[in-house]
Amino acid sequence: MFRLLTHPSFLFLLLGRVVTNIGDSLYYVASMWLVFELSHNPFYTGLAGFLILVPKVLQFLIGPLVDRWRVKPILISTQVLQAVLLMTIPIAYYLDAVHVSFLLCIMPLLACIEEFAYPAQTKTLPLLLKKEDLLHANSLFAIAYQGIDLILNSLGAILVASFGAIFVFWIDSITFVIAALCFSLVKIPRRKLDQDDVKEKQSSIKRYVIELREGFHVVLHSLLWVFTIGSLLANFTIGMTLAILPSFSDQIGGVGTYGFLLTAISAGSLMGAFLGPVLGRFRIGSTAILCFTLGGLCWIVAGWMTSPILICLLFGVAWIPVGAVNILFAGLIQAAVPHEILGRTTSITYSISVSAMPIGSLVGGSLANYLGSSFIFSFSGIGLILISFVWLLHPQLRQLSTQDTIDASVLKLPPTSTPPSPVVN
Template identity: 40%
Template structure:
């Protein structure tokens, strides 16, 4: 592909692959290790809830991503994650590994990663022309989902063969390699800001920081696009609840292999959605209707998956539920990158991901608690019904139905030409 002739994009792409290996493997290993040490969905729910801390950090990371050099962010976050990962096998070797230690380290690891995704997405427009953004986003998503498929496919097997502890060592190596790859990136030189317009550090640095955070919030909350955000919050509640009971559900169905296959199906569905998106010509479809159709179908498959009489059919139907999410992820990233000025992308991506994603830990806590009471299968069923309900509401809501298509969106769509004091009524 011509896009890979761009060396910066190529290094970013390869670095993303390596860090996604680490992310995917330790996410599975940590959740299984917590369930294995604690023996209850309560602890997996607690582990999911603790990830609310990284979401808050990501919200506040936006202005930092916009201000700090992207290359050092990518390098040092990978190095720190590698060091932290090695604490778990060391603790196991020295016989002081506990569920508390895993619960403490996991959100710290995820917090460091919260800087990486906004930095990568904010860097793409610096490397690519606007016409290549959809392709670049698609490749990034494919890389993420492809690695997740591979990692989830083998994670259950690795847990059986070498144990969850050894996976942490593999993860550390992946992060170290990722740091090296990111070190090869050469960011484009930007024009120096006029010194007379620079803000003195000793004057109102806190108010400036808060102002920039609010800028990102204004763009995503005070526009009709927020209708999608509110629905995504509910969907993420369902995702969080499902994720924390999946180890128990997989264990009931056969063990870590089934758990890994369910995660593989989830990633495969998202990957398939990302792969087909460039060929579906969705730029002309109103994004509100696209989301409504996508998640109505997703919710149906999600909830019905637990009623399948065979494990293989449960895995297939559950995987189909994630295809719509793979499609909409590509579309919404392109929408934001086209509609938001480059200098605001870091804070907008951070605010968007944080606000929509903060529901997932809350859903995880609720799902973990009720999973003890009613069983993991019912939590997955109720989660699917919640997603279905969101899709139906989007269909019924006139504001959502009238949202423009991706091809119609530019900077004026979000009112970013005069972001200061921006307040567009819903």
């Protein structure tokens, strides 16, 4: 795996990804806490979460665009734009012009740019490496993503507590400049467009619409739509939790606790990712029901604890089954869905599933003023248990066997007619 680090372009791409992750982690901790610090109202943190999450709902529209554009300009420009936008926050602070409304305008812009950045980084890998190296490369990227989150969520909270959110934004903007420099050193091979590619590009808009429509048809006329129902319920309550987390943390310990709770999410998800291949040996239906039930119970109990240490510990344990089942679902879909529609299918299911998070964020922030952040935090664990009920009540999901037995017929995928689109760089 680590021999890939001797590949100069891959190394600079990975370094850029690491630095980008550092910037994203620091930004999320600092921005959400600053919104709460300026307003002392969970409604505004809920609104901030809503504005950050809404662009993720539109990812199914962005994916095909990234497929058709040159990736290196995307890699560099997204980092530069994020750096410039972040610099406006400390500048506005020194001009005494930082208000909640100002932050709420900046946050969705940064979120939209980020939705272009990560697909472009992922798309670059097969342009640099041989097919047999992609698994190891993706592993290194995953380690970078989860590992950075695990460390920086706590470190970001410590920096905010020690030096203030404005100082963190300065560091943040510098990280994106460094990431842009790393990406500028990536040498991406280019291939010439042949005549067929030119014709395909000329009809790309029509093809884009056809492929998008077919992707929705596949999702809505198979068992995949039942997957999205469970995900909608869970993501709604997760959105509620992320919205009230700064307020809840302030009640039990302050910004440091906020960082530890975010770290618990990353740590639990990372541990679950390691357990995913082990759980894949068992029946998927039974495993999903058990995992989500245990995770939901740990989450609910965490909300009624008084010790910050126990709260963080139980909250982290609740995310272990979430991380494990996410790996199982990803493998299941990759194994069963035909390759020519896999990109559309995964982006559409993701967009539908995540659409409940911004709504949950808005609802959670609003209800916290009446019901209290502690109640919302504990109540959100019910979302995982609801997924268990969906799987328990649906006979075909409940009876799903091991991953190696799953194919398109098991998921009742309808036939497709459009051929795969060529990749142009």
